[in-house]
Amino acid sequence: MSNDRKYLETIIKLKKNIGIFKGIDDEIIRTLIKDIRFLQFDMHEQIIQLGDEDKDIFIVLDGECRVMIDNHKTVGVLEKNQVFGEFSPITDTPRSATVKANVPSTILAFKIDFDILNNELNGYALIYKNFVSELIQKLNLINLEKRKGTL
Secondary structure, three states: OOHHHHHHHHHHHHHHHOHHHOOOOHHHHHHHEEEEEEEEEOOOOEEEOOOOOOOOEEEEEEOOEEEEEOOOEEEEEEOOOOEEOOHHHHHOOOOOOEEEEOOOEEEEEEEEOHHHHHHHOOHHHHHHHHHHHHHHHHHHHHHHHHHHOOO
C-alpha cells in the first residue's frame, strides 16, 4: 500500500474526531485529499508564516500550536484534532497568521483538490461555500482592524 493510500486510510479512521470530515463519505475524502504528509515540529518551530502563499491545510494530531499576528502576538491556541490553515486555500489568499508549535507536535498536512470540489458542488452546497468565503473575508477584515488598533 502506498503512503498516500495509507495516509488517506488514517484520515478516514480519524474523521469522526476532525470537524471538517465529520459526516463526509469516505470516497469523497479519497477523491479530494491529496499530498498528505505527517510532519513533526519541535517546540517553537514555525509551521505557517504570515503572508506565505502555500495552500496546505493542517490538523494537529498531537501537541499544541499557537496562532500569532504582528510581532508574535498570540491570538489563539490549537490543540489535538483542530484544523488550521484552511482560510488561505478556501479564499486563494496569502496566510493571515503565523503558527508555531508550543510543544513538540505531530501535524497532518494535506491539500484539497478544489478544482474537483468546485466542479462537483451543487447549488445548495455552493451557497454554503459562498457563506464560508464571506465569513472568512469578514474575519480577515476584523483581524486587520485589530492589528491597526482601530477596533
